[in-house]
Amino acid sequence: MWAQLATAAIGIWLMAAPAVLGYSGPAEDTAHVLGPIIATFALVAAWEATRGVRWVNVVAGGVLAVVSLALGYEARAAVNGVIAGVVVAGLSLVPHERRRRIGGGWGALFGSSDSSPRVAGRPARPR
């Protein structure tokens, strides 16, 4: 939860970063495209049943870091992009503790058997 909220905050920061730090061109567009995407998937991943979409931000953060290094952005844009990208990817890798059971999750929709647990207190395993 905290990792997802921190990731969302970084996504929103990316939307403001070009104006705050004063950079433009492709680096600005990169931040303006990836910022809302990162914030969105983080806010969706903050919820138990949709925690899995955090993996999208592992990719998005990685893309931001690599692109910021590879495309020759000016120094402050590159530094901002690499740091934000690495932190987003890292935070999105943080595994979450399952606090509430949700009947075997999305994995329970696949396979042929009844997903509802037969033994009380034992979570159904995703198949």
Next chain:
Amino acid sequence: MRGHRFHADSPPGWDYNPSAWSQRLPIIALAVVGFVLAGYLALYQLGLFPTVFEPFFGDGSRIILNSWVSELLPISDAALGALGYLADGVSGAIGGRRRYATLPWMVVLFGVFVGPLGGVSVLLVILQPVLFDAWCTICLATALISVLMIGPAMDEVLASLQHVKNARARGESPWRAFFGLEPSAHRGLVPGEV
């Protein structure tokens, strides 16, 4: 949430009930706020107000709300958004506190309304600075609202899909389960199935 464990209304294997009013009312409230804000923007686009509220970004809202993107469809983007929030609120409100099992089709429809609305909102947020170099405060607020609705809506969709899946696994018609009908008698008596 400990107190909700094994609550009679919860889906099998769930610690809470995603169709409980305590789970759904906050989403419906967000939809109402989104409807009001998007409705205000749509009325501005229709010309009912000469100016639009914009506290931070100067001419931003005026540029965004009069852009060619906002006029791509027969109705303006804010009007479409207002209809989307209305659909979210109505489909989120219909049904009782076990509707994940009694009205799965309505829950899935609710998810179909909530998901794409959020997706389109985020796309529009990306287009604001990239195409027009401008920001629109109320547009950003409505986008945030639509994104905040996705996560809490999807757990109920999951519960409904599990309900349909479990009916099929028991040898019952998944379509009857999807539309909230009792399993038909002859299909419920498949040997070897419980």
